[in-house]
Structures are given as structure tokens and as C-alpha cells.
Amino acid sequence: MSKILDAFLQENLKELRDQGLYNEIDPIEGPNGPVIKIKGKDLINLSSNNYLGLATDEDLKKLAIDATNKYGVGAGAVRTINGTLDIHVALEKKLAEFKGTEAAISYQSGFNCNxxxxxxxxxxKDAILSDELNHASIIDGCRLSGAKVIRVNHQDMDDLRAKAKEATESGLYEKVMYITDGVFSMDGNIANLPGVVEIAKEFDLITYVDDAHGSGVTGKGKGTVKHFGLEKEIDLQMGTLSKAIGVVGGYVAGTQALIDWLKVRSRPFLFSTALPAGDIAATMGALDKISASTELHDKLWENGNYLKEGLSKLGFDIGVSETPITPCIIGEEKLTQQFSKRLAEEGVYAKSIVFPTVAKGKGRVRNMPTAAHTKQMLDDALAIYEKVGKELGVIS
Structure with a gap:
């Protein structure tokens, strides 16, 4: 091994560990459900994005098995050669119907979409106005585009209007886009899309909403754009198929012309093998379940509100969440990691989130209640939170 590389790795890994910023990965021994097993111990799982519990749904597993038996375990090629199966076409038609758009395109992951x-x-030749708390995949997508990236203060419509005016009237850019998460995953708050649309119309901005944490969760399951009734106003709706949908992959929904363009110019579509049929079949089944009934959606919100109320009554700082995402903001990084570790020792798996995922000094344990949790599980979790919170001086 190169001595220079080894020195670089050892020095920087030590620095991360010393600062409480090194993330330990805990393999799960079995399915990622409301209770998981790690190192032989059962833990109440409050760290999964499996919002509706569909990742372990028996009906979806059967759909995946049947499709795998029919099509095989892989698509065999990129979409533009001969990797487009008829089931890909069916999925994209269903996604467009789900999001209320003319067309949709599927990708291998939500990160790939951005x-x-x-x-x-x-x-x-363009500029992108980007909310300062946007997801890392948005940041990387903006960098890859080569456009001028202009950071906008979080959810600040006055700042957005001022920067939109400056960018569009400067004469420096051919196109200007505003991009935002629909639901901000670290805080759980919802984007002010009506305010965004008003400003976008004033300055002819292209609008892009990353609804990874909104699809299946907000808008009675149809997402944040649907929540506000703005399907005809948002140019690009992006989402993941790996969170509330419970499988894997991502999509972009919009006009037929937009999707036609992405099929000939978006590089992950052109150069990466297509999603396997088993995952597509399970995804389609999940979309059918979400569209047919709000039962899972309603249970998710009931559990989310129950956990929020319980943590707040105990004295935890849960921030400004408007969704089931429930952060317990601890602050200092080492204390945050210690808090998460003690929760696990007592029977709750709630992962610590520290810099660079969130700002320094804003460390938190993020709780993700799902439709699959029972009230007893949540009560047990709250009791453990109270014990550990008092032990570490986080609550009195």
C-alpha cells in the first residue's frame, strides 16, 4: 500500500474518531422491520426509512419472486440497448399516474435521479438556486451540471425572491432553476411549495422538488406536490422507491417532453444497467397498495404524532418537524453518539446523525416511526428514552 495513502487514511480516521464523527455500521441479522436483530439482540427499530412497512410485505415479496422467475434476476443491459423490459414501461406509466404527470422515468436509485x-x-450557462439544507444528492447533482449554484437561506421566501430577481435580471444565465427537498429529512419540515411556485412564476424559474421523504408520506401518500395540489406547477418531481415504497430505485416525473429528453441525455439512464424485474414488480404492487387505501399512511401519521407527543412531554427538543420524522436534537457530537449507543444497549435502535450530515453542534438522534410499529413498541421506546435522557442529563 502507498505510504502516503496509508498516512492519509490513518490520520483522518483517527481525527474522525476523536471528534465523535466516525460512523459505526451495524449489520442487521434479518429483515428491516419494526424490530431488528443486531449481534443477536432484538431492538425496537427507529432508524429505518421503511415508513409504511412495505419492505417486508408478504404480498410484495411474492410479486418479486414471481417476476424474478419470469424475467430473471437482472435486466441484462442498459435501458437504451435492450434492457428495457415491458415491465419497466408499465412501472413508468403507473408512476406518472401516481404523481399526476404526463410521464415518468425510472432510475436505479434516488441518488442517481438527482x-x-x-x-x-x-x-x-445556467444557475441553480438551492435551499441550503438540500440533500447531498442534490448538491452533487448541481455540481455535476456545471451550473452556477446559488445557496438560498432555508425556507426563506424573501431570500429566494431576491436571489431569483438578481439571477434572472443579470443577463448571465440562460436558465435558472430552483430546487428543494419536499420534506427535509433531518428536520422533518415540509417545503413551502406555494411560496416557491409564486416566485417561480414571477421570474420564470424551473422548479424541481426532491420528494424522497414525501412520496408515500404526504399528500395522502401521493407526495408533497400533491399535498399542495401543485402537480401542474412543478416542472420536475423526483422521488425514491426505497423509502415509503419499500423497494429500491428512483424516478423523475414531469411532461412527456422532459422525460423524452432525460431518456436521451441523463447519463445513469444511458450507462447503467436497468432495475431488475423483481424490484419493479414489488414497486408496482406497493404503488397499488398506497393508491387503493390510506390505511398504512394514516397509521404512520398516528404513530408519528404519538411518538412526537411522548418525546416532547419528556422534555426532548424535537425541532420543527411537520412529518413523522422526529429528531431528538442533542447538540454535541460525542454526546449524541453516546446517547444513541445507550439507547441501543437498553433496546432501541435510533442512529445518531452528526456532521457532515447536519451542521456541527446540531447532532441528533433521528427517529423514524413506521406504520408497522405497535403502540406497545412506542411506549417501550419512550420509557427507554426517559431513562437514558435523565442518565446523560439531556432531560431533567
Missing amino acids: MAAISAVMNK
Whole structure:
């Protein structure tokens, strides 16, 4: 091994560990459900994005098995050669119906969507206005595009209007886009899309909403854009198929012309093998379940509100969440990691989130209640939170 590389790795890994910023990965021994097993111990799972419990749904597992038996374990090629199966076409039609758009395109992951779509539409002649708390995949997609990235204060419509005016009237850019998460995953708050649309119309901004944590959760399951009734106003709706949908992959929904363009210019679509049929079949089944009934959606919100109320009554700082995402903001990084470790020792798996995922000094344990949790599980978790919180001086 190169001595220079080894020195670099050892020095920087030590620095991360000393600062409480090194993330330990805990393999799960079995399915990622409301209770998980790690190192032989059962833990109440409050760290999964499996919002509706669909990742372990028996009906979806059967759909995946049947499709795998029919099509095989892989698509065999990229979409533009001969990797487009008829089931891909069916999925994209269903996604467009689900999101209320003319068309949709599927990708291998939500991260890929942002790398693909942003760089296919925007270039070095353009500017992107980006909320300062946007997800890392948005940041990377913006960088890849080569466009001028202008950071906008979080959810600050006055700042957005001022920067939109400056960018569009400067004469420096051919196109200007505003991009935002629909639901901000670290805080659980919802984007002010009506305010965004008003400003976008005033300055002819392209609008892009990353609804990874909104699809299946907000808008009675149809997402944040649907929540506000703005399906005809948002240019690009992006989402993941790996969170509330419970499987894997991502999509972008919009006009037929937009999707046609992404099929010929978005690089992950052109150069990465297509999603396997088993995952597609399970995804379609999940979309059918979400569209047919709000039962899982309603249970998710009931559990989320119950956990929020319980943590707040105990004295924890849960921030400004408007969704089931429930952060317990601890602050200092080492204390945050210690808090998470003690929760696990007592029977709750709630992962610590520290810099660089959130700002320094804003460390938190993020709780993700799901539709699959029972009230007894949540009560047990709250009791453990109270014990550990008092023990470490986080609550009195």
C-alpha cells in the first residue's frame, strides 16, 4: 500500500474518531422491520426509512419472486440497448399516474435521479438556486451540471425572491432553476411549495422538488406536490422507491417532453444497467397498495404524532418537524453518539446523525416511526428514552 495513502487514511480516521464523527455500521441479522436483530439482540427499530412497512410485505415479496422467475434476476443491459423490459414501461406509466404527470422515468436509485436529471437539464450557462439544507444528492447533482449554484437561506421566501430577481435580471444565465427537498429529512419540515411556485412564476424559474421523504408520506401518500395540489406547477418531481415504497430505485416525473429528453441525455439512464424485474414488480404492487387505501399512511401519521407527543412531554427538543420524522436534537457530537449507543444497549435502535450530515453542534438522534410499529413498541421506546435522557442529563 502507498505510504502516503496509508498516512492519509490513518490520520483522518483517527481525527474522525476523536471528534465523535466516525460512523459505526451495524449489520442487521434479518429483515428491516419494526424490530431488528443486531449481534443477536432484538431492538425496537427507529432508524429505518421503511415508513409504511412495505419492505417486508408478504404480498410484495411474492410479486418479486414471481417476476424474478419470469424475467430473471437482472435486466441484462442498459435501458437504451435492450434492457428495457415491458415491465419497466408499465412501472413508468403507473408512476406518472401516481404523481399526476404526463410521464415518468425510472432510475436505479434516488441518488442517481438527482445526478441524472439536474445535469441533463442544467449546464454551465445556467444557475441553480438551492435551499441550503438540500440533500447531498442534490448538491452533487448541481455540481455535476456545471451550473452556477446559488445557496438560498432555508425556507426563506424573501431570500429566494431576491436571489431569483438578481439571477434572472443579470443577463448571465440562460436558465435558472430552483430546487428543494419536499420534506427535509433531518428536520422533518415540509417545503413551502406555494411560496416557491409564486416566485417561480414571477421570474420564470424551473422548479424541481426532491420528494424522497414525501412520496408515500404526504399528500395522502401521493407526495408533497400533491399535498399542495401543485402537480401542474412543478416542472420536475423526483422521488425514491426505497423509502415509503419499500423497494429500491428512483424516478423523475414531469411532461412527456422532459422525460423524452432525460431518456436521451441523463447519463445513469444511458450507462447503467436497468432495475431488475423483481424490484419493479414489488414497486408496482406497493404503488397499488398506497393508491387503493390510506390505511398504512394514516397509521404512520398516528404513530408519528404519538411518538412526537411522548418525546416532547419528556422534555426532548424535537425541532420543527411537520412529518413523522422526529429528531431528538442533542447538540454535541460525542454526546449524541453516546446517547444513541445507550439507547441501543437498553433496546432501541435510533442512529445518531452528526456532521457532515447536519451542521456541527446540531447532532441528533433521528427517529423514524413506521406504520408497522405497535403502540406497545412506542411506549417501550419512550420509557427507554426517559431513562437514558435523565442518565446523560439531556432531560431533567
